Amino acid sequence: MGPGRFGTCSRSSRSVTPSASSRPPSPRFAACSNLDSWLAPHPPSYDRNVVDVRTEIEIARPRLDVADYASNPDNALAWYEHIKDVEWNKAKPLEVGSRIVFVAHFLGKRLDYVYQVKALIPGERFVMATDEGPFPMETTYSWEDTDGGGTKMSLRNRGRPSGFSRVTAPLLAGAMRRANRKDLRRLKAVLEG
The missing domain is CATH 3.30.530.20 (START domain)
Structure with a gap:
């Protein structure tokens, strides 16, 4: 995810860098910190059908x-x-x-x-x-x-x-x-x- 209206989601740091905007980051973008883990493959023992x-x-x-x-x-x-x-x-x-x-x-x-x-x-x-x-x-x-x-x-x-x-x-x-x-x-x- 690149720069956006409310900040940047850095893949390497897994954090949200606020922009110069005075508005707080949207929860949608603040969640970027978890996006990589969410998109990552599940552990081998995980079974979504269980x-x-x-x-x-x-x-x-x-x-x-x-x-x-x-x-x-x-x-x-x-x-x-x-x-x-x-x-x-x-x-x-x-x-x-x-x-x-x-x-x-x-x-x-x-x-x-x-x-x-x-x-x-x-x-x-x-x-x-x-x-x-x-x-x-x-x-x-x-x-x-x-x-x-x-x-x-x-x-x-x-x-x-x-x-x-x-x-x-x-x-x-x-x-x-x-x-x-x-x-x-x-x-x-x-x-x-």
């Missing part, structure tokens, strides 16, 4: 209480807005290998997912994954103690959409992030209420 959304919340309850409640699929209806039904394909209790069917409505579509529990460390981490549907995904819950005696819960969804969903991956990530934040707020309200 959706990876992580959200967190602090809940004023002990970690084991939060983990026990959140990792119980039967409680999903109380705090996941889009989950409409839960069915167990393997007898309780929850353990690695358990299979759970979640029926959800997301972005106007009915989605039936069979999740399999991949990891379960009580009070620390719960991982389940599905290979079915247009959006194979892994969901991870993790819990940490906070200084105030509460819990920081992290919810991570990671997957690689297929078919038309690949085209809409960035939109899916945004919608998923909003839904996850809302769900975690509902979980907080249920557990603190």
Whole structure:
């Protein structure tokens, strides 16, 4: 980018040099400092078709209480807005290998997912994954103690959409992030209420 009305975007210094104009640089041109990195190729590990959304919340309850409640699929209806039904394909209790069917409505579509529990460390981490549907995904819950005696819960969804969903991956990530934040707020309200 060369000289412009509000300054120069120097490729070598990656900065904006103000012109003699008394007006401040436009944010459009001030962003030149990031333009080179934005245009540069992504690292080899980057895949724009992978959706990876992580959200967190602090809940004023002990970690084991939060983990026990959140990792119980039967409680999903109380705090996941889009989950409409839960069915167990393997007898309780929850353990690695358990299979759970979640029926959800997301972005106007009915989605039936069979999740399999991949990891379960009580009070620390719960991982389940599905290979079915247009959006194979892994969901991870993790819990940490906070200084105030509460819990920081992290919810991570990671997957690689297929078919038309690949085209809409960035939109899916945004919608998923909003839904996850809302769900975690509902979980907080249920557990603190």
